[in-house]
């Protein structure tokens with residue numbers, strides 16, 4: 577998607593992807609995945625996800641990247657903290673205790689800015705991208721986070737019935753895009769209640785990707 581697509585969504589408040597509740601698969605698997613005290617968690621394409629607050633409350637340090645300045649500002653407002661805002665390369669960096677959100681393009685984020693990451697939490701990031709961008713995204717994500725484990729949430733549904741985002745990601749594509757870098761395990765799979773956007777039957781999958789690097 578073009579950047580303007582997402583900026584328009586945030587400006588118009590068309591953010592149906594934003595959930596007020598913590599994602600049940602994150603809540604259910606955080607312990608088993610070792611997400612806890614002192615863990616440094618990267619949340620790519622983070623929006624203003626409340627899942628970041630769940631991670632903070634578990635004692636994690638959170639690093640996110642998000643295109644929309646509105647999303648980043650609204651997230652800190654929801655936390656009730658005033659971040660320090662600085663220019664950092666091609667991105668703006670918003671920092672508060674235990675959390676750093678980079679505002680700008682994911683593809684402009686450098687390994688030096690990100691630092692060492694223990695866990696990547698990808699909810700509604702890979703699935704937000706069209707197919708031609710996904711391979712590039714997966715490669716970049718894995719090269720930015722060597723040695724990290726990933727929790728990845730995806731959807732499977734009949735893409736001919738409805739357009740994305742969120743896009744359907746067949747398991748073969750996960751294998752193609754991540755298999756070179758990671759050992760892949762399907763942790764959980766569940767039919768989406770009411771279907772995707774209330775229109776088409778869909779299954780939500782939770783993957784564990786363990787870096788081979």
Ligand SMILES: C[S@@+](CC[C@H](N)C(=O)[O-])C[C@H]1O[C@@H](n2cnc3c(N)ncnc32)[C@H](O)[C@@H]1O
Nearest residue numbers: 582593621622623625642643681682699700704
């Ligand atoms: C479907 S939303 C998901 C947000 C969040 N992960 C959540 O679960 O609520 C995708 C987000 O990615 C952001 N985004 C899209 N392309 C991006 C890019 N190239 N770099 C950084 N953020 C991007 C959008 O602004 C949007 O907030």
